[in-house]
Amino acid sequence: MSFNSTELKQIVLPEGIVTLKTDGIVYVKYAVDTTVDLDVQARMLDAFNEITEKKLTPFLFEAEDGVTVTKEARDNAIVMEESTPCKATAVLVQNIAYAMIANFYVKFNKPKRPFKVFNKKNEAIEWLKLHL
Secondary structure, eight states: OOOOOOEEEEEEETTEEEEEETTSOEEEEEOTTOEEOHHHHHHHHHHHHHHHTTOOEEEEEEEOTTOEEOHHHHHHHHHSGGGSOEEEEEEEOSSHHHHHHHHHHHHHHOOSSOEEEESOHHHHHHHHHTTO
């Protein structure tokens, strides 16, 4: 099964790339060694709102090596959940450390919108398509 889709819009920031594709999913890839703090979180939220025109849309998040999230940003993520355009969130994890962090977030913050952790991109995309 092919998951290729064409880019409709893209926003490039120093911290990462936000892309809306023809499959209706927003792909977010955080850049190498990015520290996600409150400022980065605010810039990314602005990009999410711009690319989706503030419409609820499924999101797939990935992180390159060395990406970290500050405690303040982790705590703020659940507070700002309802102000994001994320209709459903899939987090693609490439290693055990990222998997532990993502699963910890789900277990303790209990997101109100659909949120799931994956280690296979095709499975994440198929799940997100259920939320289009």
